[in-house]
Amino acid sequence: xxxxxxxxxxxxxVSIATVSHVLNNKPGRVSDAMREKIKKIAREKKxxxxxxxxxxxxxxxxxxxxxxxxxxxxxxxxxxxxxxxKMRERGYFVLVVTSNDEIRNDLEGIRLLVSRGIDLLAIxxxxxxxxxxxxxxxxxxxxxxxxxxxDRIIKEFKGSKIRxxxxxxxxxxxxxxxxxxxxxxxxxxxDMNMARTAGRIQGFLASMEAHxxxxxxxxxxxxxxxxxxxxxxxxxxxxxxxxxxxxxANDMMAxxxxxxxxxxxxxxxxxxxxxxxxxxxxxxxxxxSLTTVNQDMNSLMDEVLRxxxxxxxxxxxxxxxxxxxxxxxxxxxxxx
Amino acid sequence: xxxxxxxxxxxxxVSIATVSHVLNNKPGRVSDAMREKIKKIAREKKxxxxxxxxxxxxxxxxxxxxxxxxxxxxxxxxxxxxxxxKMRERGYFVLVVTSNDEIRNDLEGIRLLVSRGIDLLAIxxxxxxxxxxxxxxxxxxxxxxxxxxxDRIIKEFKGSKIRxxxxxxxxxxxxxxxxxxxxxxxxxxxDMNMARTAGRIQGFLASMEAHxxxxxxxxxxxxxxxxxxxxxxxxxxxxxxxxxxxxxANDMMAxxxxxxxxxxxxxxxxxxxxxxxxxxxxxxxxxxSLTTVNQDMNSLMDEVLRxxxxxxxxxxxxxxxxxxxxxxxxxxxxxx
DNA sequence: TTGTACGCGTTATCAC
DNA sequence: GTGATAACGCGTACAA
Numbered sequence: 001x002x003x004x005x006x007x008x009x010x011x012x013x014v015s016i017a018t019v020s021h022v023l024n025n026k027p028g029r030v031s032d033a034m035r036e037k038i039k040k041i042a043r044e045k046k047x048x049x050x051x052x053x054x055x056x057x058x059x060x061x062x063x064x065x066x067x068x069x070x071x072x073x074x075x076x077x078x079x080x081x082x083x084x085x086k087m088r089e090r091g092y093f094v095l096v097v098t099s100n101d102e103i104r105n106d107l108e109g110i111r112l113l114v115s116r117g118i119d120l121l122a123i124x125x126x127x128x129x130x131x132x133x134x135x136x137x138x139x140x141x142x143x144x145x146x147x148x149x150x151d152r153i154i155k156e157f158k159g160s161k162i163r164x165x166x167x168x169x170x171x172x173x174x175x176x177x178x179x180x181x182x183x184x185x186x187x188x189x190x191d192m193n194m195a196r197t198a199g200r201i202q203g204f205l206a207s208m209e210a211h212x213x214x215x216x217x218x219x220x221x222x223x224x225x226x227x228x229x230x231x232x233x234x235x236x237x238x239x240x241x242x243x244x245x246x247x248x249a250n251d252m253m254a255x256x257x258x259x260x261x262x263x264x265x266x267x268x269x270x271x272x273x274x275x276x277x278x279x280x281x282x283x284x285x286x287x288x289s290l291t292t293v294n295q296d297m298n299s300l301m302d303e304v305l306r307x308x309x310x311x312x313x314x315x316x317x318x319x320x321x322x323x324x325x326x327x328x329x330x331x332x333x334x335x336x
Numbered sequence: 337x338x339x340x341x342x343x344x345x346x347x348x349x350v351s352i353a354t355v356s357h358v359l360n361n362k363p364g365r366v367s368d369a370m371r372e373k374i375k376k377i378a379r380e381k382k383x384x385x386x387x388x389x390x391x392x393x394x395x396x397x398x399x400x401x402x403x404x405x406x407x408x409x410x411x412x413x414x415x416x417x418x419x420x421x422k423m424r425e426r427g428y429f430v431l432v433v434t435s436n437d438e439i440r441n442d443l444e445g446i447r448l449l450v451s452r453g454i455d456l457l458a459i460x461x462x463x464x465x466x467x468x469x470x471x472x473x474x475x476x477x478x479x480x481x482x483x484x485x486x487d488r489i490i491k492e493f494k495g496s497k498i499r500x501x502x503x504x505x506x507x508x509x510x511x512x513x514x515x516x517x518x519x520x521x522x523x524x525x526x527d528m529n530m531a532r533t534a535g536r537i538q539g540f541l542a543s544m545e546a547h548x549x550x551x552x553x554x555x556x557x558x559x560x561x562x563x564x565x566x567x568x569x570x571x572x573x574x575x576x577x578x579x580x581x582x583x584x585a586n587d588m589m590a591x592x593x594x595x596x597x598x599x600x601x602x603x604x605x606x607x608x609x610x611x612x613x614x615x616x617x618x619x620x621x622x623x624x625s626l627t628t629v630n631q632d633m634n635s636l637m638d639e640v641l642r643x644x645x646x647x648x649x650x651x652x653x654x655x656x657x658x659x660x661x662x663x664x665x666x667x668x669x670x671x672x
Numbered sequence: 673t674t675g676t677a678c679g680c681g682t683t684a685t686c687a688c
Numbered sequence: 689g690t691g692a693t694a695a696c697g698c699g700t701a702c703a704a
Contacts, residue, residue, distance in 0.1 A: 002480050004681055015691045020683065029689060046478060051451040052397075053681030055388045056696045071407065071417040081407040081434055093448065096432050098417055112429065115387040142382060144338055227621055255621050262623045282618045285563055285591050287598045340697060351675045356699060367673060389697035392680045 003045045011041050055117055063093045065113030066122040069101040082301050101126045110139055120145055120311055124152040127194045146315040148307055152195045160307045162321040166199025169293040169325035173275060174207035174247060176327055180335040182245040182273060183213050186237045190225040190249035200249050223253045230256020238272060244336055251276035251283050251292055269334030279328050288331035295325050339381045347377050391453055399429045400456040401449030405437040418637050437462045446475055456481055456647055460488040463530045482651040484643055488531045496643045498657040502535025505629040505661035509611060510543035510583060512663055516671040518581040518609060519549050522573045526561040526585035536585050559589045566592020574608060580672055587612035587619050587628055605670030615664050624667035631661050
């Protein structure tokens with residue numbers, strides 16, 4: 001049986017109002033003796049406040065919702081994890097919904113969260129979202145709570161957007177590879193349907209062009225961000241015997257490339273240089289360790305929390321933030 | 337402004353009761369014409385049910401809560417992710433709390449979830465919990481909802497418990513190594529404060545003894561499950577020049593061992609065999625690929641869901657389940 | 673076929 | 689200092 005304020009009020013022979021005041025630590029009003037008595041009873045009976053009822057009465061949930069494509073993805077798991085820890089410090093609870101990268105689930109998730117009464121919605125949209133922004137925008141617009149987009153955004157969205165700078169990240173990585181005297185470089189591209197692919201390849205192309213390195217259509221290989229696609233494409237790339245380096249659009253494909261290279265008995269980076277993007281935790285543990293681009297989760301969270309705090313105060317607050325990345329020089333890219 | 341049933345009732349010129357009936361798809365009562373009219377208005381006004389109010393009225397939340405130590409840990413992220421997907425199919429929402437492996441947060445999490453009104457609590461307790469079971473047990477006992485423990489359990493807990501069989505997993509792995517004619521085997525142990533460490537080392541010792549392989553105290557090396565501890569201890573182990581194999585209590589430490597071995601120019605598994613435990617996703621991608629033990633998440637989830645379904649029906653249902661593991665033979669363990 | 677009225681647990685306003 | 693009581697939005701038994 002659940003203990004309510006009513007039970008405590010009866011036991012203490014006071015009104016519910018008084019119990020409420022005491023349990024919420026409101027100053028004044030009640031005598032110290034009564035305060036103690038009520039608190040004692042609450043403790044003994046193991047009273048726990050019914051958040052649902054409070055929410056109904058106050059129309060305030062002290063809860064924010066977040067929708068991410070996939071918790072099995074370390075990036076999002078880490079994001080959610082930190083967000084929850086930080087928001088807890090602020091007295092907020094975080095509701096998490098995973099969309100499995102399906103628009104349908106994004107939209108259902110929004111409904112689900114809103115129906116539960118959140119004070120703010122954060123979302124990393126599904127990859128396909130950018131192709132169908134209308135639904136999102138109309139849905140988010142007449143939401144009664146502020147919304148922000150993190151990492152995976154929709155350009156047209158008018159609320160706050162926070163993301164990493166793919167263009168400059170890949171740009172400076174490419175620059176670094178070129179600085180190591182590589183001229184013939186293959187680019188292993190990711191899935192072009194994914195939100196963040198375009199920025200990366202453009203960063204690569206811009207850097208190559210800036211340094212007068214020719215890039216032909218056939219120097220771009222189409223992977224899908226998976227280990228397998230890197231593994232499968234290595235032979236095709238390497239056996240051209242024209243490249244001295246391969247830049248992969250993410251670490252997983254770079255692993256695939258390296259794995260096949262080592263399997264073929266090649267020496268890295270002497271026979272060929274390979275780089276990745278994301279700085280996955282294992283990248284440091286490989287032999288050779290992987291040169292890649294890091295996206296600092298702390299920087300992201302700092303901005304996210306700043307924007308959340310502001311949005312909670314002013315629901316119409318809006319800001320577009322692009323976060324810088326760091327080039328991580330390790331041993332998989334060599335100088336020639 | 338939020339749309340409520342009242343708004344719809346006014347617009348349709350009927351009572352709130354009628355609107356409620358229609359929106360909850362209750363059979364009979366209302367005329368088809370009125371049904372359509374009400375649904376249309378709800379759609380136009382973008383009505384979304386106030387779950388908070390419903391919960392207060394029905395005392396049913398269609399929500400379960402889960403507490404895990406850490407979402408950045410793939411195992412738990414995967415667990416939560418699948419649980420959420422499966423429970424969604426059942427019309428349930430999953431509230432997630434991370435404890436950061438601190439008892440304090442476990443207990444606070446329980447309070448937090450209960451105050452929000454969950455129909456069931458699932459928890460993977462903090463590692464230190466087994467040392468202080470009293471608090472948990474008293475807290476969970478007079479909880480008004482059923483509770484189950486997953487993976488990280490407290491032995492004394494009387495509700496349902498579901499976990500993997502560490503003993504038999506490590507036992508058969510050791511057996512396999514011995515079958516490959518290894519006799520002098522070093523064991524790289526994990527943190528003994530962690531819930532699942534004991535079972536693993538016991539499985540190793542039992543198998544060694546069963547095959548008449550001597551194990552001395554100094555053949556057990558104390559790691560802490562981290563890559564670094566494996567990396568740091570490799571030299572100490574290898575330079576004994578007595579071992580032909582090292583069994584690590586998890587994959588991360590095995591990575592550390594392998595990394596240092598390769599750095600020293602050794603050939604695996606010719607110079608020394610190494611095995612892990614957990615079958616982390618990257619274990620397949622290493623050179624050589626890592627022989628390890630897999631804990632099938634699908635099997636775990638099947639059992640978890642079965643128990644949840646039963647517990648939701650009968651709050652006093654209780655079962656103690658131990659799930660089998662699979663030996664994954666790859667290339668890091670060689671025959672001698 | 674539809675409406676009335678009450679309860680869910682809490683907060684907040686006002687009265688005493 | 690303390691108590692009554694009206695919201696909050698919804699579900700439901702009982703009337704009509």
